[in-house]
Amino acid sequence: MKKFHNLKLSLCGISLSALALCSSCTTVKEYQKNRLNDAEMVLGNRKIEKTELNFQSYREGASGANAGKSGGGCGCN
Amino acid sequence: MKRIYLTAAALMAMLHSYAQSSLPDTGYTARKLKVEEVNLVSSYYHQDGNNAAVTGGIGSEKLTDISNSIDVKLIRHDRKNRKHSYLLDVGIDHYTSASSDMIDLKANSSASHADTRIYPSLGWTMENEAKGSTIGAGVSASKEFDYLSLGGNVMFAQKTKNRMGEFTAKLQVYLDQVSLVTPIELRASQTREHEHYPTASRNTFAGSFSYSQIINERLQVMFLADVVQQHGYLSLPFHRVYFTDGSVHQEQLPSNRFKLPIGFRGSYFIGDRFILRGYYRYYTDNWGVHAHTAELEVPVKISPFFSVSPFYRYYQQSAAKYFAGYQTHQAGEDYYTSNYDLSKFTSQFIGAGIHFTPPGGVFGIKQLNTLELRYGHYYRSTKMNANIISLNLKFK
Numbered sequence: 001m002k003k004f005h006n007l008k009l010s011l012c013g014i015s016l017s018a019l020a021l022c023s024s025c026t027t028v029k030e031y032q033k034n035r036l037n038d039a040e041m042v043l044g045n046r047k048i049e050k051t052e053l054n055f056q057s058y059r060e061g062a063s064g065a066n067a068g069k070s071g072g073g074c075g076c077n
Numbered sequence: 078m079k080r081i082y083l084t085a086a087a088l089m090a091m092l093h094s095y096a097q098s099s100l101p102d103t104g105y106t107a108r109k110l111k112v113e114e115v116n117l118v119s120s121y122y123h124q125d126g127n128n129a130a131v132t133g134g135i136g137s138e139k140l141t142d143i144s145n146s147i148d149v150k151l152i153r154h155d156r157k158n159r160k161h162s163y164l165l166d167v168g169i170d171h172y173t174s175a176s177s178d179m180i181d182l183k184a185n186s187s188a189s190h191a192d193t194r195i196y197p198s199l200g201w202t203m204e205n206e207a208k209g210s211t212i213g214a215g216v217s218a219s220k221e222f223d224y225l226s227l228g229g230n231v232m233f234a235q236k237t238k239n240r241m242g243e244f245t246a247k248l249q250v251y252l253d254q255v256s257l258v259t260p261i262e263l264r265a266s267q268t269r270e271h272e273h274y275p276t277a278s279r280n281t282f283a284g285s286f287s288y289s290q291i292i293n294e295r296l297q298v299m300f301l302a303d304v305v306q307q308h309g310y311l312s313l314p315f316h317r318v319y320f321t322d323g324s325v326h327q328e329q330l331p332s333n334r335f336k337l338p339i340g341f342r343g344s345y346f347i348g349d350r351f352i353l354r355g356y357y358r359y360y361t362d363n364w365g366v367h368a369h370t371a372e373l374e375v376p377v378k379i380s381p382f383f384s385v386s387p388f389y390r391y392y393q394q395s396a397a398k399y400f401a402g403y404q405t406h407q408a409g410e411d412y413y414t415s416n417y418d419l420s421k422f423t424s425q426f427i428g429a430g431i432h433f434t435p436p437g438g439v440f441g442i443k444q445l446n447t448l449e450l451r452y453g454h455y456y457r458s459t460k461m462n463a464n465i466i467s468l469n470l471k472f473k
Contacts, residue, residue, distance in 0.1 A: 047449075051465060059461070061394050
């Protein structure tokens with residue numbers, strides 16, 4: 001029961017954040033994207049984090065929702 | 078005076094015609110396949126702790142892993158001006174593990190103390206800039222002594238009309254084979270010969286969905302959700318479990334696992350020097366593991382070409398319902414494990430990275446576009462800790 005409560009809370013939180021953020025969206029022209037296109041602003045994982053994500057998925061019970069691999073391979077020693 | 082006007086008019090006409098001839102022909106795009114970038118990533122990872130699953134939740138977890146990978150990205154445009162990207166990635170890890178060495182408790186240094194894993198993958202995407210859509214597919218493999226994984230994926234992405242948002246869906250399948258390497262005292266014949274171990278299958282089906290949105294010139298966010306179903310042999314055959322009566326058994330876990338992680342990412346540029354990169358994830362599965370992950374990274378731009386990025390990650394999880402420590406499980410239980418990766422714990426990961434992209438190339442080598450170095454220290458409340466250092470060299 002508690003897990004569903006937590007899941008509901010997380011879903012509600014994320015949905016509310018999404019609504020709040022998307023309602024304040026503005027159209028950004030290509031020439032205004034110099035900050036958004038900065039290498040440090042990337043939303044996905046960076047190449048250098050590859051091994052970190054691997055070891056975290058082996059050493060922790062949770063994995064996924066990080067735009068990466070969702071299974072396969074082992075290296076679980 | 079008339080001559081001056083004529084000369085000026087002639088000059089203007091020349092400049093005008095030159096300007097027109099130097100304008101790029103927007104209808105033309107090179108169709109030849111060319112190398113977009115090459116990345117070399119190397120990491121050194123070392124961990125230590127005292128709850129190895131191979132020895133039933135006690136014993137050294139010391140492990141060292143050296144990994145190297147190279148990926149090559151090639152691009153070309155087709156006749157319809159669609160951008161095709163090809164990504165070839167090959168990785169190789171070599172690790173030594175004190176706990177794997179204990180598959181044979183009497184061995185001082187058995188064959189299982191070290192192994193090498195090779196994992197190639199090949200991906201293709203086709204982006205239609207006019208329609209704002211991308212499709213893609215990929216295959217992957219991973220091989221180590223006791224494990225073979227074959228994977229495949231397809232993806233689709235669509236940008237919104239104003240190109241401020243993008244929805245992505247990816248379906249992944251992994252068809253794995255686990256060699257059933259049993260602790261030596263539980264084998265019918267207690268020899269170290271391991272020419273032909275039987276195998277068991279483990280299949281993973283995953284759907285990954287994300288939506289990214291540009292909020293304004295400084296802020297962009299992404300919502301992520303995965304739906305993962307695993308089926309087959311989900312235990313590890315060499316993990317021991319000691320019961321309260323002192324008897325030793327092989328780990329037994331259910332043959333199904335359903336995972337549901339949902340996450341949020343955001344990147345915000347403050348002023349001209351600071352960036353905030355945040356991440357939060359909630360995770361739940363039908364083994365009883367619920368977890369929260371929160372991460373914050375603050376890249377600081379020392380110059381337009383050099384930045385330093387300290388980061389901190391906090392993680393907490395509840396225990397899987399099948400977990401109990403050394404000599405705690407009771408006879409009569411259907412499923413049991415003493416793997417502390419499935420225990421209740423919190424972990425912290427702290428470190429920093431540097432990102433160097435000088436205009437003339439790193440160390441004056443024009444093709445060496447970027448150098449990144451990152452170090453992190455990981456501490457788990459089960460008293461396991463680890464250190465990792467990674468290097469990425471990007472050639473363009």
